[in-house]
Amino acid sequence: MSGLRILVPIKRVIDYAVKPRVNRAQTAVETANVKHSMNPFDELSIEEAVRLRERKVPVEEIVAFSAGPPKAQDVLRTAMAMGADRGIHVVVEESEQLEPLGVAKLLQQVVGQEKSNLVILGKQSIDDDANQTGQVLAGLLNWPQATQASKVTIEGDSVTVTREVDGGVETLRAKLPLIITTDLRLNEPRYASLPNIMKAKKKPLAKKTLKDYEGDFSARLKTLKVTEPPPRKGGVKVDDVDGMIGKLKELGAL
Amino acid sequence: MASVSRFSLPLRRLRCSSATSQKTSRLRPAAQVRWTTASTEPHQADKSGGTKGASAPAKVVKFTSETYPELKRDSKYSQITPEHVRFFQELLGSGSAVIDGLSTDATDDIEPFNSDWMRKYRGHSKVVLKPGSTEEVSKILKYCNNNMLAVVPQGGNTGLVGGSVPVFDEIVINLQRMTNIRSFDEVSGILVADAGVVLEIADNFLAEKNHIFPLDLGAKGSCQIGGNVATNAGGLRLLRYGSLHGNVLGIEAVLPDGTIVDDLIKLRKNNTGYDIKQLFIGGEGTIGIITAISILCPQRSSALNVAYFGLESYEKCQQAFREAKSQLSEILSAFELMDGRSQKLLNRATGRKLPLEGEHPFYCLIETSGSNSDHDSEKLTNFLEHVMESEIVSDGVLAQDQTQIRDLWSCREGIPECLGHWGGVYKYDLSIPISSMYEIVNDVRDRMTEAGLIGDDDAHPVVDVVGYGHMGDSNVHLNIPVRRYDKKVEKALEPFVYEWVQGKYGSISAEHGLGIQKKPYIGYSRSDTMIKLMKQIKDLYDPNGIMNPYKYL
The missing domain is CATH 3.30.465.10 (Uridine Diphospho-n-acetylenolpyruvylglucosamine Reductase; domain 3)
Incomplete structure (x- = not known):
C-alpha cells in the first residue's frame, strides 16, 4: 500500500461557547453577527489526521473539505494551519442548506476524485446534531465504518479503532479503505500557531460549487418551527435554617 | 437548536479539563473556597486543571498581630460585649446576619472572615455582621461610633494587602447580602x-x-x-x-x-x-x-480576538507593544506580559499544557475587541504577520474559538492563584516607567540568589521570583512564591523593593492599595504634604478612627 490519503470533512458552526438564539420568525437560529468556528468534533478529526502523520504512519496527503457559505473558508484555513495540506471548498449559500445525505453524496464523489482511502469525520456537528453523515457515506461507498473513535492505530492497511460504549470500550479492526468518526476523548486539538497560520495562507484551496458535482442535493426535510426551551424558573433565597425548613415543608419534601 | 450550547458546552469542558477539574480545590486555598459565592470563576476554577506536584500542606494562618508584633490594639476602642451583640441581633433580625463568636463557639464560621485568601493575614474578630440594606449599615455604624467599636468593611475578601480582614477584634461588616x-x-x-x-x-x-x-x-x-x-x-x-x-x-x-x-x-x-x-x-x-x-458601562464588543506570543527579550516585548498600539490602535483592549518563569510555574502547579511549544523568556497576550470581526481580523492578521516577519515575536498562537480565548486568558489570569501553591506569595504591585519595568524582577532575583534564599528544595524558602502584569498600564506584578513566610525573605525584600521603585519615581502600589501591608511605605510614593492632607480628611470624616484601623495611613 502506498500511503494514506486522508479526507477530513469539516463544518463551520456557531461557536460552542455562544448561546444560540432563535430568530424572530422562529424559522432558524440567528447566525448573523454570531461568532462561528470549526465544529469541535471536526477539530478532533484534523488533529487525528495530523497526529497519524506525526506518528510516522505513512500519510501521503491530508485534504480538508467543507461545504458551506463563503466564510467556511476560515475554518478550512484553520484546518490547514493545524496541518492539512490543502482544502476544497464547495460554496453553498445559507439559503440552500445541505442535509446529511446531500453532504454524503458530495463526499462520495470527492473520495473518488481524491482517491481517498480514509475519511475521518466528526461524529456529528453541534448545530444540527444529526450524527448521520459518516454512516450514510459508509453506506454509499460500501466501506466499513468505525464510529465514535476514542483511539486509532494503523499498521499497514489494518486499522484498529477503540470506541467508547456504554459501560466500557469496544475495539474494532478493519482494513482500509475506512470511515472513522471521532469522539471527544480521541485527542486534544492543538492551537494554530502563527507561523502555521501564515503558511496556511499559501496552501492551495480549491473553490467549487454544487454544479461541479452530480446528483440531487436538495433538502428533503422542511423546518416548521424553531423555539427556545422554556426558561428555567429561578430559585428563592431563604434567610436562615428555619426559613429553609419551612420552605421544604411547604414543598412537601419534609 | 437552542439546546446546542447546552449540549456541547459540557462536552467541551469535559474534554478540555479532562479529569482534572475536580482537583482544583486543592490548588486553591481551602479557606477561599468557603466564601466564594455560588458563581464560578471560568478563568480560574474551571480551567486551571489539577495539581501534579504535591500541594502545599494546609497550614494554620499566623495571626497578623504575631506577624507584626509592633502593632498593638488601641485601647481607645471598647471591648465587644454580649450587650453589643444583642443590639446587632435585634437590629438585623434574621439569625444568619450575625455570626456571634462571643457567646458561642463559632470559630469555624468566622475563620473565612478573619483571614485572607493568601493565608497571610488573620485577625481575632469575634463578630461578623451582614447587613441587608443601607439603613442597616447606617444604624450599625452609628452604634459602633457611639460605642467606640472598631469595624472592618469587607466585600469578597479577595484583596491582596490585608485591607479587608481585621487585625485585632474589629467587627467585620460584610456586604454579601446586599446583592440587588x-x-x-x-x-x-x-x-x-x-x-x-x-x-x-x-x-x-x-x-x-x-x-x-x-x-x-x-x-x-x-x-x-x-x-x-x-x-x-x-x-x-x-x-x-x-x-x-x-x-x-x-x-x-x-x-x-x-x-x-x-x-x-x-x-x-x-x-x-x-x-x-x-x-x-x-x-x-x-x-x-x-x-x-x-x-x-460601555457597549460590549461583539468581535473578540486573543493572541499569545513568545518573545526573546523584554526589549522585544516593548517593540511588540509599540507595534500593537500603532497597528491595532482603537481595537486593542489588553496587552499583558508574563515572564517565562511565571508560565513554567503555572505549568508545574496545575499541570496544564502551555499553548506554545518550547520555552521563551517572555510571553505576551494581546486582546482586541471591536464591533466588526472582518475589520478586526484583517488588522490583527496584518499585525501578526508584521511582528512575525520582523522577528519581534519568536512564536505565537491565535485563538480560533471562544474556548481557546478562555484558555489563553487563563495562562495569564491563572498565575496569581497558582503561585500560592507552594505555601505563600510575597506580592508587589508596582507602577514603574515602562522602559525599566522588568529590571526590578531581575534585580530582586539576583538579590535572593546572593542571599542564598532561592532554591529547589525545602531548605530554601523562595521558590522563584517572577514578574507579570499589565504592560499596557506600566504595571508589573513582582511575585515571590515561597514555601513559607520568612522574616529573612522579608528583610531582603523590604525596603529594597520600595527604595528601588522610589528611585524610578514609580508607585509602590499601582492597583492593590495600601491595606496593612503597605501602610508603612506610603512615604515612598507620596510626599509629606500629601500624607498630611490625607490624614486631615480621615480625621474629618472619621474623628473616632473606628473605620478599618491600623491600616492605610
Whole structure:
C-alpha cells in the first residue's frame, strides 16, 4: 500500500461557547453577527489526521473539505494551519442548506476524485446534531465504518479503532479503505500557531460549487418551527435554617 | 437548536479539563473556597486543571498581630460585649446576619472572615455582621461610633494587602447580602447596583444587555463591586476602559456617624463642587462604607480576538507593544506580559499544557475587541504577520474559538492563584516607567540568589521570583512564591523593593492599595504634604478612627 490519503470533512458552526438564539420568525437560529468556528468534533478529526502523520504512519496527503457559505473558508484555513495540506471548498449559500445525505453524496464523489482511502469525520456537528453523515457515506461507498473513535492505530492497511460504549470500550479492526468518526476523548486539538497560520495562507484551496458535482442535493426535510426551551424558573433565597425548613415543608419534601 | 450550547458546552469542558477539574480545590486555598459565592470563576476554577506536584500542606494562618508584633490594639476602642451583640441581633433580625463568636463557639464560621485568601493575614474578630440594606449599615455604624467599636468593611475578601480582614477584634461588616441590581439604562449604559453584587454576576447581567462592566480581574467570581470601588481595582481591561475614578459616576456610602451619603448620580458631567465620591474610590473603607454605586458601562464588543506570543527579550516585548498600539490602535483592549518563569510555574502547579511549544523568556497576550470581526481580523492578521516577519515575536498562537480565548486568558489570569501553591506569595504591585519595568524582577532575583534564599528544595524558602502584569498600564506584578513566610525573605525584600521603585519615581502600589501591608511605605510614593492632607480628611470624616484601623495611613 502506498500511503494514506486522508479526507477530513469539516463544518463551520456557531461557536460552542455562544448561546444560540432563535430568530424572530422562529424559522432558524440567528447566525448573523454570531461568532462561528470549526465544529469541535471536526477539530478532533484534523488533529487525528495530523497526529497519524506525526506518528510516522505513512500519510501521503491530508485534504480538508467543507461545504458551506463563503466564510467556511476560515475554518478550512484553520484546518490547514493545524496541518492539512490543502482544502476544497464547495460554496453553498445559507439559503440552500445541505442535509446529511446531500453532504454524503458530495463526499462520495470527492473520495473518488481524491482517491481517498480514509475519511475521518466528526461524529456529528453541534448545530444540527444529526450524527448521520459518516454512516450514510459508509453506506454509499460500501466501506466499513468505525464510529465514535476514542483511539486509532494503523499498521499497514489494518486499522484498529477503540470506541467508547456504554459501560466500557469496544475495539474494532478493519482494513482500509475506512470511515472513522471521532469522539471527544480521541485527542486534544492543538492551537494554530502563527507561523502555521501564515503558511496556511499559501496552501492551495480549491473553490467549487454544487454544479461541479452530480446528483440531487436538495433538502428533503422542511423546518416548521424553531423555539427556545422554556426558561428555567429561578430559585428563592431563604434567610436562615428555619426559613429553609419551612420552605421544604411547604414543598412537601419534609 | 437552542439546546446546542447546552449540549456541547459540557462536552467541551469535559474534554478540555479532562479529569482534572475536580482537583482544583486543592490548588486553591481551602479557606477561599468557603466564601466564594455560588458563581464560578471560568478563568480560574474551571480551567486551571489539577495539581501534579504535591500541594502545599494546609497550614494554620499566623495571626497578623504575631506577624507584626509592633502593632498593638488601641485601647481607645471598647471591648465587644454580649450587650453589643444583642443590639446587632435585634437590629438585623434574621439569625444568619450575625455570626456571634462571643457567646458561642463559632470559630469555624468566622475563620473565612478573619483571614485572607493568601493565608497571610488573620485577625481575632469575634463578630461578623451582614447587613441587608443601607439603613442597616447606617444604624450599625452609628452604634459602633457611639460605642467606640472598631469595624472592618469587607466585600469578597479577595484583596491582596490585608485591607479587608481585621487585625485585632474589629467587627467585620460584610456586604454579601446586599446583592440587588437597582437599575440599568440601556441607552446611557449606566448601571446602579448594591455594593455586594459579585463582579461576575454584574458582568453577566450586563452581557445579556450587550454591555460590559468596565473592570475585569481574575477574582471576578468572588470579588464584589463595592470592594472593587473601595480599593479602586485596576484589572485587565484598564488599558481600554480606564480607571474606576472615571467610570464610577456616583456612590451611596455611609459615614461612621451613620450619615447616608446619597450621591448616586447618573450623570457623566457634573461640575458642581468638590467631587467627594472620589475620596471613597480607593479609600479602602477608612472614611465610610460604600453601599451602592452607579457606573458607566460601555457597549460590549461583539468581535473578540486573543493572541499569545513568545518573545526573546523584554526589549522585544516593548517593540511588540509599540507595534500593537500603532497597528491595532482603537481595537486593542489588553496587552499583558508574563515572564517565562511565571508560565513554567503555572505549568508545574496545575499541570496544564502551555499553548506554545518550547520555552521563551517572555510571553505576551494581546486582546482586541471591536464591533466588526472582518475589520478586526484583517488588522490583527496584518499585525501578526508584521511582528512575525520582523522577528519581534519568536512564536505565537491565535485563538480560533471562544474556548481557546478562555484558555489563553487563563495562562495569564491563572498565575496569581497558582503561585500560592507552594505555601505563600510575597506580592508587589508596582507602577514603574515602562522602559525599566522588568529590571526590578531581575534585580530582586539576583538579590535572593546572593542571599542564598532561592532554591529547589525545602531548605530554601523562595521558590522563584517572577514578574507579570499589565504592560499596557506600566504595571508589573513582582511575585515571590515561597514555601513559607520568612522574616529573612522579608528583610531582603523590604525596603529594597520600595527604595528601588522610589528611585524610578514609580508607585509602590499601582492597583492593590495600601491595606496593612503597605501602610508603612506610603512615604515612598507620596510626599509629606500629601500624607498630611490625607490624614486631615480621615480625621474629618472619621474623628473616632473606628473605620478599618491600623491600616492605610
